[in-house]
Amino acid sequence: MPITLLIVQILNGLQLGVILFLIAAGLTLVFGVMNFVNLAHGVQYMLGAYLAVMFYGLTENFAAALVLALAMALLLGLALEFAVFRHLYDRDHLDQVIATLGVILFVNQGVKFLWGAAPLSLPIPDILSGSVVLMPGLLYPVWRLVVILAGLLVAALLFILVAYTRVGMLVRAGATNAPMVSALGVNIRRLFMIVFGFGTMLAGFAGVMVAPILSVEPGMGDSILILAFVVIVIGGIGSIRGAFLGALLIGLVDTLGRSFSVDLLRLVLDPSAARTVGPALASMLIYLLMALVLFIRPAGLFPAQGR
């Protein structure tokens, strides 16, 4: 039994990891390429989920809801970029933090105004609901496998895009030295907009994928954003590869820590003490990991080249 439990928990960790990656990918690019701290990135994740619920209500079709939600998330993201973020690129980080925090408050209230404060839900498409037996005694929900696969697929696509295309090359160059790229005649503003729109859509996609698992509620992006920042700090700012490996690392450490900390502590402590210390330690684990990484490699595990 412990081996199957370990396998299930590793799958759970992967699932959290790919969701974190989808959010962190956009965040790390925006931060890396534009040197722009976007606290409101979590808002895009929330909007993705809400839009999927809304479009599902209108079309009764998950695929259509997914496509419409992504398109709408992209439009809203670009609108925010045009209306607010564009004016902040040249300001210092404190201004950016304050302005994007304002955007969070504004959008959270707006969502509550439009859809109400009560949590909403999105049903899983029938064909993908239920669970499958992966091994004897190992039952796993199909949708979570779908999330893992979709996340890995997007990661692969993103990797190809960044590593082998012209836009990808510009993005990497921008992450390394934006003024130089600009001096070489590349329209850096347009590049920023492409990167931003793409990051927005990835976060929206993460929101749609988790909507059937988690409740869709105002402020749902705020807590995950903190984890996404931990991911990009560990992975190295501006690096897609760092975001991917950092996200999987965080997903696994968090999930395995939560599931096994009490059992492990029981080996050295008495049960009631283990029960008290275990959960506390488990929720600190990723931050301890971040502190350790910052101590050993201040630029993150896989920093973008030239940083």
Add this chain to the structure above:
Amino acid sequence: MLSRAIGVTAAIALVAGSAMAQDKAADKLKIGLITTLSGPPAAIGQQQRNGLALALKELGGKLGGREVELLVQDDELKPDVAVSKVKAFIERDKVDFVVGPVFSNVLAAILKPVTESGTFMISPNAGTSSFAGKDCNPNLFVVSYQNDQNAETMGKYAQDSGLKKVFLMAPNYQAGKDEIAGFKRYYRGEVADEVYVPLNQLDYAAELSKIAAAGPDAIFVFLPGGMGVNFVKQFRQAGLADKVKFLSAFTVDEGTLPAQQDAAVGFLAGGNWAPNMDTPQSKAFVAAYEKEYGAVPATYAFQAYDAVKLLDSALKMTKGDTTNKDALRAALKKADFKSVRGDFKFNTNHYPIQNFYLVKVAKRPDGKYQTEIVQKVFGDFADPYAADCPMK
């Protein structure tokens, strides 16, 4: 001479003015509602506000013959914010009663500032163990329950129905530990495991795998609000609902069911009321609430509704007078009103003595979801802390 005349005139004007102000205060009764209206638990606060407003509307906006002015403030589920807002109620607005809040930690913070000023505190939900026991307060009346009682109901049910192995889970904070302790007070069987998760955790994949591996007969969870919405959906998705009995407190109710929907159908909870209760008061209340707000009322709504009926009964007894605190307190203590839940009276600690039921989530013919009473678990049930309360 002139200046003296002006002084006298001013003094007369001042006296007249304050007399007029007092007159105004005498005819309007002020109630301050402090509840959570922002963040994910806002849905609960809205139920509370709606229940209160509905009762006031039915009584024609008058309690004990006096016109009522209702003031509403959002505590944002932050004890410090709640304290500054109730201080404004008391010092600026001079309210006669403070009604609220949803959460126990908020009640713990505001009780002292409210009652020290001589104002009465009516709690339509939060019922902490400390104020039921040795720190009981003569100016606090709890219309809901002592928090542990719903968990105790589930523990008693688990014990009586012969469940052998139960898996327990709650958030890692005081109320979570109280609920688990309440369950274990009546359940004597094997505990498969006792898991505490961080408050407001969203994904329960790791815990669900643990539950599946432990293979219990039942689980008992206390996961209020959004936590419960997520857990219930994921529990169903993991295919556990057919194998493991779902017992809960404050996890499946009319506040969360609109999001949980089919995933929660058949799940069990402990409660002091359910919308299908067969009393004339309950039927009338549910019908009126659904007509007014288009949603099924939860426990939070009916308890706020009851709180207003309690105030009305007491003020009728004192003929609208709120200045004689002792008379008002005695009138409140009598609880001479027809509660939506049927039998109701106050214990010595001003917490209710009432029945507790096993309730089950069901889908109604009209497509809405509600909890329904399955059986009575405790009759005239008092909390165990009342013995430590010095009030007689």
